[in-house]
Amino acid sequence: MTTLKCIAVDDEPLALKLVETFIDQTPFLQLSASCDNAVEAMSLIREKQPDLVFLDINMPNLTGMELARLLQEQPGQVPKIVFTTAYNHYAIEGYKVNAVDYLLKPFSYEEFLRAANKVLQITEEASNNFQPITADDEFIFLKVEYQWVRISLKEILYIESLKDYVKVHLDDNQKAILSLISLKALEEKLPSAKFMRVHRSFIVSLDKINAISKNSIFIDKTEITVGEQYKETFKTIVDKWLK
Incomplete structure (x- = not known):
């Protein structure tokens, strides 16, 4: 089975711990790092090259939504994003930055797993979606x-x-x-x-x-x-x- 490397980002300690626990419970997820602010998250994403980021939206200095927009503008592979937030009015903005899913706090493990499975399916289908080609192929x-x-x-x-x-x-x-x-x-x-x-x-x-x-x-x-x-x-x- 494909293993997805994850980073968890949330400025609320209890919320961050919950996401970390859910990641540990999920066989195909691997926690690469976690942090409590989006500025540090940017550096961790560049260093760890995760497949998936569970990203809180409402954070000081740099919001999760602002971080997602910055990632879209960067060259290279952009990780999949699942937003976590206590506010439901961000759903449309999440779609604009290509977020895979949107978890409204407080969310259950079942809801978390459903979002993680969606990312897994997209990743596996994409990885099997082509055959390698060379410059000489037509x-x-x-x-x-x-x-x-x-x-x-x-x-x-x-x-x-x-x-x-x-x-x-x-x-x-x-x-x-x-x-x-x-x-x-x-x-x-x-x-x-x-x-x-x-x-x-x-x-x-x-x-x-x-x-x-x-x-x-x-x-x-x-x-x-x-x-x-x-x-x-x-x-x-x-x-x-x-x-």
């Missing part, structure tokens, strides 16, 4: 519902992140393909000579770009904004094209 396989679908790399226009899914947009008016895998996981398997991450929500096929502007890429009739953290890398590619 296709990939992605799991779509209950079958593996072969996709030609030459047919991919761009790939869009939709929370825990990716939407692969294809040329020749083919229907887009939806697959349960993170954009980061798929990015690591695509040949970098053919595909580039240009936004936290988009990977583009370099061969399909038909126009560029200062801050945007145009593929077919779609305009894709180049994210701030990707501009320098993309500029390097553009400079080579324009020489």
